[in-house]
Amino acid sequence: MSARLTVIGLGKLGLPLAAFYATRGATVCGVDRDERRVRAIVERATIDLDNEQGLRSAIEGLEDGRLSFTTNTAAAVGASDHVIIVVPVIARAHGAVDFTAMESACDAVASNLKPGTTVIIETTLPVGTTRKRLTPLLERSGLTLGRDLFVAFSPERVLVSRIFTDLERYPKIVGGVDASSGARAASFYEAHLKAPVWQVRNTETAEFVKLAETCYRTTSIALANELAMIADAKDIDMLEIIRGANSQPYSNILEPGIGVGGHCLPVYPFLLEESGVDAPLIERGRAINASMGEYGVRRLEAALGGLAGKTVLILGVSFRPGVQETAFSPAFDVRDALVERGARVLACDPLYSDDQLAALGFTPGKIPQPDADAVVLQTAHEQFQPFDPNDFPRAAVVLDGRNVLDRTAIESAGKRYLGIGR
Ligand SMILES: NC(=O)c1ccc[n+]([C@@H]2O[C@H](COP(=O)([O-])OP(=O)(O)OC[C@H]3O[C@@H](n4cnc5c(N)ncnc54)[C@H](O)[C@@H]3O)[C@@H](O)[C@H]2O)c1
Incomplete structure (x- = not known):
């Protein structure tokens, strides 16, 4: 039987992800709390479809019922065996990190989780967030971690505008809060992605991979910039x-x-x-x-x-x-x-x-x-x-x-x- 997947957060990342997994055989429900966003997607009134390579044709090529959209998180989650959350965690002025959207998504997910569901967070997070901050919210569902609730983190490493290509290009890094969570999340990706799936030791490792790769880039660019300023000074x-x-x-x-x-x-x-x-x-x-x-x-x-x-x-x-x-x-x-x-x-x-x-x-x-x-x-x-x-x-x-x-x-x-x- 095909996986029943809910993707929460239909932004620049979530909408293409929902469409991608639907083209790979999952039955997908995309959720966004912004009613206008959902309406724009359903009515195809958004230009975002053309900003992302292959998105329009993927959506338009799907058979009926393969991909649906709603604002009702609880209903979608109640009908799913897998949930991917990709709502923003942002830094505000002076770097204060704002978890409000992510926490509210986790609360809504917890309100109607059915036993056996695997929840995977794909939003980039500070190291330790999945285990310490988000898993307790999901456990409010009353389900038991490792027995009938599975929680994992898998960083999204794609670049907007070429998401479909990148999904197939880079290894999918996955870490669970426990061994069975990691294994279940990895098998979901193995069943739906052609890219290799790399299961790492735990959620902290998976969270850190994404921060390490992007901070490497930040620092490398900064070095180029510093050298460029020296070059300017020396003509x-x-x-x-x-x-x-x-x-x-x-x-x-x-x-x-x-x-x-x-x-x-x-x-x-x-x-x-x-x-x-x-x-x-x-x-x-x-x-x-x-x-x-x-x-x-x-x-x-x-x-x-x-x-x-x-x-x-x-x-x-x-x-x-x-x-x-x-x-x-x-x-x-x-x-x-x-x-x-x-x-x-x-x-x-x-x-x-x-x-x-x-x-x-x-x-x-x-x-x-x-x-x-x-x-x-x-x-x-x-x-x-x-x-x-x-x-x-x-x-x-x-x-x-x-x-x-x-x-x-x-x-x-x-x-x-x-x-x-x-
Ligand atoms: N944009 C990128 O290039 C990129 C690349 C790699 C990873 N990411 C990760 O993906 C995350 C999301 O990025 P994005 O560009 O898709 O964001 P976005 O701002 O384009 O979209 C986020 C969507 O989530 C919805 N949302 C917010 N809270 C919600 C909730 N509680 N329930 C349901 N829907 C909710 C918003 O209404 C919005 O439509 C980022 O925070 C980042 O960690 C982004």
């Missing part, structure tokens, strides 16, 4: 440094840039801190990355001889090329640093309408923008290439925050080119 091109240094196998310097955004890299160092450990290197890396917007604007200010009264166009508000997501986007840092110095700031992004930009607090700009005194490339959307410096006849400086523009073309047009580390 050396960082791209040449990277090419030279990475020409032997022991060095893999990443690309520097005007900041990192998204739900993961800027946030997960706080989850590590919440785990009760001291991680000064990782925290310093997070802080360096968070300062890059300000750094870029300082360079621009120096090149222009001040920013007061200057019009600056930011190209791209998404945190990543090709993705309509602004969580922790460096675009906000760049905008705020410019405004603080008295600049008039405009922004344009092919993935956002003028109304959406305004709702995010940006004054919409455009290409061409004849009155721009400077241009900052914040997101390397492919639509910004080829970059024509003549679209900005008044601009004296172009700050290439992603080191992807054609420096020669910009300088040939009589403009000053600045990169990050070049």
Whole structure:
């Protein structure tokens, strides 16, 4: 008999996951507490379907009854033998971690669990959270852990926009609060994924894997950024440094840039801190990355001889090329640093309408923008290439925050080119 799965949290992750497991033979009910979200999905009125590769065709190719949606968590869970929870755990200002959505999802799950259900948390968590904070909530169901309730953690390692591909690409890491929980969760994934399933010792190990891989990336990017700032100070091109240094196998310097955004890299160092450990290197890396917007604007200010009264166009508000997501986007840092110095700031992004930009607090700009005194490339959307410096006849400086523009073309047009580390 096919697995009956409930996926809780139909966001950028949960909706594709629900559709994916339905295409792999499970009977899936997707749950979200946001009625508008559920209605938009049911009516296919959401553009999210096209932002995620393969999602629309997966949903539209399913036979009737394979995938349904509701706001009623208890009813869905009562009819399931497996539950995946993927609602956000977020860090608020100053890094305070907010478990409200996750705890309320666990409470709702516990209210109607049937014996034998396996609950798997996929949201990234501080180490120890599944066992110490969430399992007790699930045990309020009255079921006994390891006998008729099974709880596991399995980090979601995919990138939004290519979730289906990534699900098949990376090993699925799974850890249970006890041996039988781990084994049951692993067999669910083995039955539905082609990727290898790696059962690790416990939930803490599985939680730490995700934090370790993302904090590794945070710290590596921070190192690239620090080296880029040294390159700027010494008037050396960082791209040449990277090419030279990475020409032997022991060095893999990443690309520097005007900041990192998204739900993961800027946030997960706080989850590590919440785990009760001291991680000064990782925290310093997070802080360096968070300062890059300000750094870029300082360079621009120096090149222009001040920013007061200057019009600056930011190209791209998404945190990543090709993705309509602004969580922790460096675009906000760049905008705020410019405004603080008295600049008039405009922004344009092919993935956002003028109304959406305004709702995010940006004054919409455009290409061409004849009155721009400077241009900052914040997101390397492919639509910004080829970059024509003549679209900005008044601009004296172009700050290439992603080191992807054609420096020669910009300088040939009589403009000053600045990169990050070049
Ligand atoms: N977005 C990513 O790139 C990414 C990548 C890897 C892992 N993750 C993990 O996935 C988690 C979710 O990310 P997302 O991007 O899908 O978030 P999202 O903000 O796009 O969506 C979350 C959804 O959960 C719903 N929700 C919140 N509380 C709920 C509850 N108690 N019951 C039912 N529904 C509830 C919200 O209404 C929303 O629709 C993240 O916190 C992260 O740990 C995300």
